[in-house]
Amino acid sequence: MRKALRYFWKEQPIALSIFVVAVVLLVFFGIRFVDRFIYFHDPAHRNQALEPWMTPRYVGMSYKLPRDVIFDVMDLENTEGRRVKVGKIADRMGISLAELERRVRKAKLEFMAQETGPKRPLAQKGGQGQ
Template identity: 40%
Template sequence: MRSALQYFLARQPIAFGIFAASLLVMLFFAVQFLLHLGHVRDDVPENQALEEWMRPRYVAMSYRLPPRVLSDILGIGPPPREREREPLTMADIAEQQGVDLPTLTERVRAGAAAFHEERGK
């Protein structure tokens, strides 16, 4: 094994350097992958209390609602197309409707409960 390394270092130093560098890069990404593996989750926390930064799409995923149903619950109309949407947050919606976030949260929870009860889930 040692003689093979000496051969490659003596005869092919550039190729050996590229190989060693690629091994280090691969090791770096493998360690990063393993460190972040525990933090990866597909789901959004369910029935999360509304916060100012949240967007309607995030809330719809959290409450397991179709976007149109959430739009009806919030009274904001149909969701705009992906490329044409403006950054609308829960703080903006609460301000437009003159309510606070806890009131809006209760409205969303009640609407979601009614939707899921109607669908039998």
């Protein structure tokens, strides 16, 4: 193994460096993915009561809502939301955290109703009239 690494370092240092960086990034993002997967699949972290420290992204992951639904409920622009906290959002909207949570839960119910609503029949091949 050492001989092979020495050979590649001597013959292809750029390729080996790129490979090492790619492996490090793969491990980093893999660990991050697994960590968040386990965290949000724990029932204790689903549909949590809103706290002032939470971000819109955290709320979306807890309630399993897409970004656009959360941004609509919290009246955010596309450029906002990365680091803004739910407590500041509620203050800006002039409502309490409890009211904001009620709106998030209502949006979740509406989103679930849309997702599980009646399915449309598939269109026939070849367009209309065939």
